Amino acid sequence: MTWDIGTIILLIMSGLHHASILFIVAAGLTLVFGVLRVINMAHGSLYMIGAFVAASVIQQTGGAGGFWLALLAAPVAVGLVGAVIEFGVLRRIYQAEHVVQLLATYALILIFDDLVKMIWGAEYKSVSAPAALAGSIRIGDQSVPVYNLFVITWALILAAALWLLIYRTGLGRLIRAAVEDAEMLEALGVNIPRIFSSVFIIGAFLAGLGGVLVAPRGSIGLGMDLDILIEAFVVAVIGGLGSFPGALLGAGIIGMMYSFGTQIAPQMAMAFVFLAMVIVLIIRPWGLFGEPER
């Protein structure tokens, strides 16, 4: 292979694209952990449900409008599922051991796997991107899919929106305070359960959004829940569980490692990713942007 400028641009674009999806999903995972102190094992399931809902919306509406409708409807639907989970399950076990929370959310993976199979069946679904996003653009002598650029743009917009939400709104201030010390906040008379619910719904919304965005470029099927869960988890751990800028940086690192790693040593790309996680954990066990447990 040759390291011409076209190839390098191609690799950077592909790394950014991978990072974009990872960021969107990992941001939800890390946000929920930061505030609720629960590792939501079912986060991948929410992502899978987002993709299936998107497929149904696109297939039902047909036409070019379907995708745009799905982009709105699926995250909202998944947000509602998140509300049900938070209210029905998590709210009852916040005080319990971590292991109980892990088991409960792991049980949700199995339940959602069966529910998805009952509702949508086991066969693969595949939907198309709208015509405006279907083509590719030329960069030098290489082609890059327009859809990938769309996903990257969307991730950037989302990063900005999340930043505004967390650092510039009242809810964001409460969320940051809850990350610092939820008990103190409660003592001050803040309705903590409501904040927890809001955060979990936002987390679910993000998982659902990730699901919609991957829908047109992959196959939608059972099993996509666990794949994304592991990758998002690695991203969140590298960035620091609970840290939102950490998720952004972690996703960028993993995306580029996949993209360039596959080019340089294809057999090792996966190993590089986990190696990165191990190194970060040795040097900073709380992640690049995380804070040590008090």
Next chain:
Amino acid sequence: MRSKYSAAGVLMVLLGLVVIVPPAEAQKPIKVAMVNTTTGGAALYGLAGIEGAKMAVAELNASGGVLGRKIELIVRDDAAKPDVGSREIRDVILREEVAAVFGPVSSGVLLAMSEVAKENKTILIAQTSNTERAFVERGHRYIFSVVTNTFIEGSAMGLYMAKKPYKRYFVIGPDYEFGHIQSEAFERRLKENKKDVEIIGRIWPKLGETDYTSYITAIIAAKPDAVYSNLFGSDLIAFTKQAKGYDFFKKFPFAALYDVDTLQGLGKEVVEGVIGYERGPFHVIRKLAPSQRVEDFIKKYRAATNKYPSCWAINSYDAVMAWAKAVKKANTVDTEKVVDALEGLELDSLRGPGRYIRKVDHQANVGSYIGVVAWDKSFPDFALWKDATYIPGDKVWRSEAEVLEVRAKAKK
């Protein structure tokens, strides 16, 4: 991330065991079991296989059963995990005392289940998983295959591609048992039949990978003449859709497992002109070996599932029917006698006549179907193939002497 999480990990594995309770026992039926994948990414294949097996059992029971006894099919989920598969097969053998087992989907699970079948002297017939190693290196008296194994499948494609002018190949396949050893067979046969070919690169994305962009760009940067792949199912759908945006298929001729499920899944996103191969596509069978039986099967399958049957369904049906025929021939369900009957048995295969099980590795003479993906005007549902051919198993499989040689080498 302290130590309590690892305890949680153990519990999770325990929780992952999904057991389907068998129906209540009837009056002395012959029990058989299918241990197949019904959860996770491979559930599509597992469920299709179960449907095919159920149809075979229903047909047998409708005609009075086997040896005058009804057949009862017990279904278990192996969750695509070797440990779960071996536990389930042990359970159906010891507790349910089944006469034979069919399954599984994954080649990794097959190797694990095969050990249990051998230990307990119970017949295991593979109908989806197809690693050659289970029948050659680790073959034994009780394991049989009615599915195109990795050697036949890879070799058939090697033979087919050797006729093309391409010299520099890139290989991409899923990173597990099946992907690696099927590619080995492909490369070997390709090089035997075309001296000047070169494999310029091989990459192995993990099974179930969803983002192929880095692999696609790696292949584009390597500039091969053609790309050979044994990606399949959801992986192949994702790869195809993502590669399209990079004008990948305009740049490189491409061959992969474009089977009925994948074509159906791809729908309008399908790429015409890529080369597909499969182990029993109904649309080719009905052309190459037309019969009322196949048409009836397709019709019944559609009535039951609202789908067209995949090769997993067809091969599973064949597996049950092969066992039933051997039992009738042996006139007993006694395992040793049924094994003797299976060796050399001529299958009543949906795929057509001439398919028999040879003695040396218990592999059925079933070959590979190859064609070029294209829309068929008379079939609007999804794209099929054109210019389809069939390369029979006995044209490309290992000679008996070679099977024994490979086996002897493995023992050392």
